[in-house]
Structure formats: C-alpha cells, structure tokens
Amino acid sequence: MKAHNEFFLTDIENSAVRVIRSWKNKDRLVFCEETRKYTFSVIVKQILSLAPEDPVTLQILDNFTTFMKGLCSIPINLPGTAYAKAIQAKNRIKAITKTLLDQRRRGEGRDHDDDQEQRKMDFMDVLITHDKLSEDEILSLVLDLLLGGHETTSMFIAIILRFLSDCPKALNELREEHRRVRSSKARDEEALTWDDYQRMTFTHSLINEALRCGNVVKFVHRKTIKTIHYKGFEIPSGWKVLPILQGVHLDPSNHSNPLEFNPWRWQQVDEKTGNVVGGGGGGGGGVTAAKTFIPFGGGKRMCPGSDIAKLEAAIFLHHIVLNYSWVPLKENDRPMSLPYLDFKHGLPLSIKSLSQSHR
Numbered sequence: 001m002k003a004h005n006e007f008f009l010t011d012i013e014n015s016a017v018r019v020i021r022s023w024k025n026k027d028r029l030v031f032c033e034e035t036r037k038y039t040f041s042v043i044v045k046q047i048l049s050l051a052p053e054d055p056v057t058l059q060i061l062d063n064f065t066t067f068m069k070g071l072c073s074i075p076i077n078l079p080g081t082a083y084a085k086a087i088q089a090k091n092r093i094k095a096i097t098k099t100l101l102d103q104r105r106r107g108e109g110r111d112h113d114d115d116q117e118q119r120k121m122d123f124m125d126v127l128i129t130h131d132k133l134s135e136d137e138i139l140s141l142v143l144d145l146l147l148g149g150h151e152t153t154s155m156f157i158a159i160i161l162r163f164l165s166d167c168p169k170a171l172n173e174l175r176e177e178h179r180r181v182r183s184s185k186a187r188d189e190e191a192l193t194w195d196d197y198q199r200m201t202f203t204h205s206l207i208n209e210a211l212r213c214g215n216v217v218k219f220v221h222r223k224t225i226k227t228i229h230y231k232g233f234e235i236p237s238g239w240k241v242l243p244i245l246q247g248v249h250l251d252p253s254n255h256s257n258p259l260e261f262n263p264w265r266w267q268q269v270d271e272k273t274g275n276v277v278g279g280g281g282g283g284g285g286g287v288t289a290a291k292t293f294i295p296f297g298g299g300k301r302m303c304p305g306s307d308i309a310k311l312e313a314a315i316f317l318h319h320i321v322l323n324y325s326w327v328p329l330k331e332n333d334r335p336m337s338l339p340y341l342d343f344k345h346g347l348p349l350s351i352k353s354l355s356q357s358h359r
C-alpha cells in the first residue's frame with residue numbers, strides 16, 4: 001500500500017513542480033488557472049496516462065472548460081446557448097475518450113517515457129479488464145472522474161490560498177513545517193515521500209479547516225426509499241433530499257466559533273483518550289467523514305477521491321510556500337457560488353520568488 005501511495009505521490013509532485021516552475025519569469029498570475037492546470041494534469045495522468053503537454057490533454061481541458069460553463073445553465077438546446085455548447089463539448093470529450101479506449105484495446109497509444117511507465121497501469125486499464133462494464137459505462141466513469149477529479153480540488157487549493165492570505169500566523173506555521181520537511185532531505189530537489197506527507201501535521205489541520213469553512217461542495221443528492229420520521233418531520237418515500245453540508249460545518253453545536261478560520265482546532269487533544277478531537281464536536285484530525293465533518297459526503301456514495309484531493313493540496317502547498325510569497329491583487333475576490341464555487345476574477349496574485357537563503 002505504501003509503495004502504491006509513493007507512486008501516486010511522485011506523479012503528483014511532478015505535476016506540482018512543473019506548474020510552479022512555469023511561474024519562473026512571472027510576477028503576476030491568475031491562481032485558479034494554475035490550480036486547474038495542476039489538478040487536471042494529475043487526473044489525466046492517473047486515468048489516461050496522458051502528459052500535460054500532450055495535445056489530447058489540452059483538447060480535453062479546453063472542452064471541459066466549455067462544458068463547465070454550461071453545466072448549470074438554462075437547458076435550452078439552441079445553437080449558441082451555454083447549454084448547447086456544453087452538450088457539444090461533452091460529446092467531443094466522449095469521442096476523444098472513445099478513440100483512446102479503442103487505441104488502448106489495440107495495445108497502442110500509451111505514453112512510454114521510461115521503463116517504469118510501461119509497467120504502471122492507469123484507471124482506464126483497470127476499467128478495460130472489468131468485463132462486466134459496457135463501453136458506455138467505461139466512458140461515463142472516465143468522464144465522471146475527469147470532472148470530479150479536477151474542478152473541486154482546484155477550487156479547494158485556491159480557497160486554502162485565500163485563507164492563508166488572510167491568516168499570516170497560519171502561513172508562517174505552514175512554511176515552518178515545510179522548511180523542516182525540506183531540511184530533512186539530503187538534496188534540495190529530493191522528492192517527497194509518503195512519510196514526509198504523514199509528518200505534515202499542521203498541513204493536515206489546515207486542510208481540514210479549509211474543507212470545513214470552505215464548503216467546496218454545498219450539498220449531496222439523496223432520495224428516500226421509505227418514509228422517514230426525523231425530529232418531528234415526516235419525509236415521504238420517494239422524496240429528494242439535499243443535505244446541506246455547511247449546515248453541519250457551521251453549526252456552533254458541532255464546532256465552536258464556527259465562522260472563525262482556526263486550523264489549530266484540529267490539534268486539540270482529548271484529555272481522557274489522548275485522541276485528536278478537532279472541531280470541538282468529535283470530528284478527528286485525520287478523519288474524512290464523521291457526523292460533524294462531512295466535506296466529502298458520507299455512506300456508500302462518499303467521494304472516492306478524498307485522499308487524493310488532500311494529497312494534491314498538501315504537495316502543491318509544499319512547493320508554493322517554499323518558493324513564493326504572494327499578495328492577492330483583488331482584495332474582494334472571494335469564492336462565490338456561481339452556482340459552483342468559483343472566484344469571480346480567478347484569484348489574481350502578485351508573486352515574488354523567495355530567494356534560496358530565505359527558504
């Protein structure tokens with residue numbers, strides 16, 4: 001399991017380093033564009049073994065951007081509407097994925113950069129070996145993962161950066177933690193390991209707190225299969241139920257001072273058990289789903305990407321805080337539900353490279 005995690009980690013770190021290196025001669029950037037590039041390159045690598053600079057990756061990303069714009073639009077399928085453009089974009093992504101699937105079945109089209117690459121299976125390989133899945137199901141799973149796997153995580157990383165910009169104490173503590181991790185390495189460029197990741201305890205607290213306060217996903221979809229009686233209410237069978245996740249995260253009976261961004265709340269230790277309790281209401285520090293902390297939903301449909309999302313965030317943060325300082329260029333650019341969470345201006349930043357001596 002650890003070896004498998006290291007595999008993921010190295011791929012993810014390569015993507016983070018590639019994106020952050022591209023800032024070398026820049027003093028301004030639109031941060032959400034950068035996080036999208038990063039999370040998209042991670043997911044296309046894991047699912048389709050495509051490199052970020054591959055023209056197919058760029059085609060898929062371009063179509064995804066159009067698709068996202070029409071995902072929650074008025075459903076009028078007339079030429080020129082956001083809805084019609086989204087449908088066309090989705091069909092194009094499906095066609096590209098189908099071509100990749102056909103190539104794969106013929107044993108062509110893998111990106112063989114090195115020996116290790118040839119041995120490694122990606123998610124499409126796994127789906128192909130599943131003989132109970134139809135072609136449509138495979139394509140639909142690939143699309144769901146490409147979508148679920150990059151948009152939420154890219155927004156999440158942008159939200160963390162926004163919180164850090166407003167909380168210098170957290171930023172300092174984060175930077176110190178990552179300096180310690182880096183200084184334990186023999187060489188400056190040495191890759192991170194799974195043990196390094198596990199040692200990033202403040203980063204984990206920060207990630208939990210950003211998930212709690214940021215509420216990247218607002219609600220989940222459920223349907224009652226029998227009549228439910230809850231706190232004096234009756235919800236008839238067959239009704240659609242949309243549990244609002246921030247109702248749980250911002251409830252003072254679950255988390256004390258819920259509107260306060262306080263990563264340190266995840267480090268509180270229960271005096272009796274010695275366990276990290278976090279949140280004042282029972283959500284544990286390393287816990288992804290507890291009754292008081294449900295950023296990834298819960299039950300059988302809980303997000304399968306929760307661990308990879310947190311890993312991606314931690315690695316990107318590692319390389320940013322060690323190499324750059326930043327200032328948001330539009331102070332009032334904060335995440336809004338549009339209806340999906342997004343920054344109106346994409347979070348433009350002015351950035352400054354930290355010289356070697358200040359790392």
Ligand code: HEM
Nearest residue numbers: 148149152153156216217220296297298301302303305309
């Ligand atoms: C911060 C980042 C993320 C957040 C906040 C998030 C949140 C969620 C939530 C709330 C759900 C609904 C769960 C439910 O109904 O109980 C979900 C579903 C899903 N997520 Fe994520 N997610 C994130 C990242 C990812 C990543 C990186 C992937 C893929 C690698 C992914 C793939 C999926 C898929 C495929 C589903 C549908 C699961 C199903 O219906 O069975 N997500 N996510």
